[in-house]
Amino acid sequence: MPRSKDNIKRTSIAKTALFSAIKLVNEKKCSLRGATKHFNLRHYEHCLKTGKDASDLHDNLAAKKGFIGxxxxxxxxxxxxxxxxxxxxxxxxxxxxxxxxxxxxxxxxxxxxxxxxxxxxxxxxxxxxxHQKQLALCKPEAISIARSTAFNKQNVQLTYENYKKLCPNAHN
Known part of the structure; x- marks a missing residue:
């Protein structure tokens, strides 16, 4: 399925409608085309063709991701x-x-x-x-070894002590 450029989300599938349509097709009471039209399941025709059990489908029939949660x-x-x-x-x-x-x-x-x-x-x-709120994938910038090693607990503590000497009224 091509990706949506308009950021349009699919509506969630009515599983009961899919169950009913599969049942009608299997019992030969309705044609495949008739069932998809009657229950408005045109995107889910493949489920009706295979007779796939709809109980394992996601609510929006999203493509199965390789990784789970x-x-x-x-x-x-x-x-x-x-x-x-x-x-x-x-x-x-x-x-x-x-x-x-x-x-x-x-x-x-x-x-x-x-x-x-x-x-x-x-x-x-x-x-x-x-994961856009947790990730910011961008081109990493190089950092010098001197700068990386200079930022350690002792140097930060020394900087803070110097700051306290300059500003005696600073809060802890």
Missing amino acids: NEELLLVDYTQEAGKLQYGLTSKDVKRLAYEFAMKNNKKYPAQWDKDQMAGEYWLRLFRKR
């Missing part, structure tokens, strides 16, 4: 930790990480991932959209 959050946490350790990840790094994670955990993923040895652009776009 907490697994995707592990990727988010890892990217955040890498940023805190001043080792920012590029978009390409995150796609490679996702591929390795899916491969090691025996998750389903598109065959193109094997060819490229990384997740696809479409996966990354949706991943960033789902």
Whole structure:
């Protein structure tokens, strides 16, 4: 299915309507076309063709993601930790990480991932959209070793003590 450029969301599926349509088609009381038209299920014709049980479908019949709930959050946490350790990840790094994670955990993923040895652009776009409040994937900037090592507990404490000497009325 092509992505929506207008950011249009699908309406949630009425599972009871899908169950009823599958039942009518299986009992040969209604044609496939008639059932999709009657129950307004034109996007779900594939469910009716296969007679697939609708109980395992998501509410909005979203495409099955490779990672389930907490697994995707592990990727988010890892990217955040890498940023805190001043080792920012590029978009390409995150796609490679996702591929390795899916491969090691025996998750389903598109065959193109094997060819490229990384997740696809479409996966990354949706991943960033789902976690836009937690992630800020941008090109990491280089930081000098001197600057990185100078920011330690002792130097910060010394700076704070000097500040207290200059401003004796400063609050603790």
